[in-house]
Amino acid sequence: MEQIKTVTLIGLGAMGVFFAPKLDAYLGKGNFRVLAGGARRERLESTGVIVNGINHRFAVVDPEKEGDPADLIIMAVKDMGLDQAILDIRNQVGPSTQILCVMNGIDSEERVAAVYGWERVLYSYMRISIVMKDGVADFNPEAGKVHFGEAKNLELTERVLGIKELFDNSGIKYGVDEDMKRGMWFKFMCNIGENMTCAMFGVPFGSFQVSRHANEIRYQAMREVIKIANRLGIALSQEDIDRQEHTIMNLPFANKPSTLQDLENGRKTEVEMFAGKIVRLGAELGIDTPVNWMYYHGIKLLEEKNSLIFHKREI
Structure with missing residues (x-):
């Protein structure tokens, strides 16, 4: 793979801001661009985003505008926005584009x-905790990383080496897992236990540092994920729950995961992708998932509460 010279990012939210400042500084305006249209494009061009106290205004391109395809596209949208994002990147995809x-x-x-x-x-x-609200993001860019690669990475392919070179040159922290699917399921298991528990009960990450009850719920949810992963050939175990303890005990106490941030800001959550996915897989595989069933319906109820459907209607 030739050297990556152009990168398009779609989704300048809590994950996108991890990449944007460093890629913009390394590649330069126009070679790094954010894909956005309509009111979002106008907002990004007029006010930008604030990342760790610095206001950034990145080059923005409209999804409908045809132009030079990007060497690399980074998709950092919410689950409910993925189908539209897949359509939006079409003019950025060329014969050698990697995604x-x-x-x-x-x-x-x-x-x-x-x-x-x-x-x-x-x-x-990705493995990082980022708090973002109203276009303002605060996080430690050295405390997390992006993981990427082929399904198996005992030897690195040309396209993996090309992205690795880009991240090395731009100062983006990364990891290339030998088994990417296992790594993704590990992160998914952690998200189920931490993200869903915090959202369901309205508590920060720090709850796991002080509450036995928060941890008991978290562990049971993660064990449901392990049962499903094992049935699908993914080798997760209790050891993976144990190795997450160091990470959870060192997160900033007041930080909140994305699903809780969404609920607190009146937005739709990614509960379908998290607990909903486990409930559906459990039903398909004949595996009971009572904790995730509770998460799914409980967080859906909180979304309904945010929508004000329980307010007395005028007659």
Whole structure:
């Protein structure tokens, strides 16, 4: 793969801001661009985003505008926005374009590859806690990383080496897992236990540092994921729950996961991709998932509460 010279990012939210400042500084205006249209484009061009106290105004291109395809596309949208994002990137995809879909969940790569082909799609996921609200993001860029690669990476392919070179040159922290699917399922399991528990009960990450009850719920949810993963040939175990303890005990106490941030800001959540996915897989495989069933319906109820459907209607 030739050197990556142009990158398009779609989704300048809590995950996108991890990449944007460093790629913009390394590649320069125009070579790094954010894909956005309509009111969002106008907002990004007029006010930009604030990342760790610095206001950034990145080059923005409209999805409908045809132009030079990007060497790399990074998709960092929410699950409910993925189908539209797959359509929006069409003018950015060329014969040699590579795509990283760094979203949460375990099936976004399959959805992107169904349209653009596996020859353009690599596996990826992120491990970092970022708080973002109203275009303002605060996080420690050295405290997390993006993981990417082929399904198996005992030897690195040319396209993996090309992205690795880009991240090395731009100072983006990364990892290339030997088994990317296992890594994605591990992150998914952690998200189920942490993200769903915090959202359901309205508590920050710090709850796991002080509450036995929060942890008991978290562990049971993660064990449901392990049962399903094992049935699907993914080798997760209690050891993976144990190795997450160091991470959870060192997260900033007041930080909140994405699903809780969404609920607090009156937005739709990604519960379908998290607990909903486990409930559906459990039903297909004959595996009971009572904790995730509770998460799914409980968080859906909180979304309904946010929508004000329980307010007395005028007669």
